[in-house]
Amino acid sequence: MVCLLLLGGVSYRQCREAMERIKIQALPRAKDSKGSKKTLRKKGYVPAVVYGRGSEPELVSLDGQFLRKVLGSSAGSNVLMDLEIEGVSESSGGAVMIKELQRHPIQKDMFIHADLIRISLDEKLEVEIPLNLVGEPEGVQDGGILQIQLREIRVRCLPGNIPQSIDFSVEEMKVGDVIAVADLTLPEGVELVEEPDEIVASVTIPQVVEEPEEVEEEAIVAETEGEAEAETGETEEADQE
Secondary structure (H helix, E strand, C coil): CEEECCCCCCCHHHHHHHCCEEEEEEEECCCCCHHHHHHHHHCCEEEEEEECCCCCCEEEEEEHHHHHHHHCCCCHHHCCEEEEECCCCHHHCEEEEEEEEEECCCCCCCEEEEEEEECCCCCCEEEEEEEEEECCCHHHHCCCEEEECCCEEEEEECHHHCCCCEEEECCCCCCCCEEEHHHCCCCCCCEECCCCCCEEEEEECCCCCCCCCHHHHHHHHHHHHHHHHHHHHHHHHHHHC
């Protein structure tokens, strides 16, 4: 299913809930120059380059507001898009995904540049999928601490099978328990790329760092002062001789 977001058409929320792919329209642009990119951004567009599948890279510009809405969907940066480049043959567009996205260093909701990569819906690809912890470990209720080592895992699957997230329950974890990548349940058609023994999360006992006792510190100071006085006395005796 493909959804097209247009003014007066289906709402973004309705489209997001039903979509498999989003249709995104782009404008062709001339050769890069610092001034031209700056002008595009002022108009609300994001300079982008489309790569992949044996075709020459194409320079395009995307609607920045639309792109923010797309990335705000449940699919996040793994969203599948059908690209249409205005005034260019249909073969120049096709299914694409976001390969890299550069954000403004201060205005994080402002995109500076985007790289899109052409994909085949019949070929598997590797993507990063967020991990979603469900529940509270028993060990935390007993005074333990839940430590999360991985928040994303890399998987391989067809574009249409990319999961929004991988859920795993931590409710039965006790102090000392560990969950590894191999313990995760992946959806059908999704293959693991990460090392299976990679640690995802663990419940540990808080480590208490003991501070040195004041008595020991006072004893060291007294000992140091005593040595200093002894050295002073020896010096005075030597001077008298």
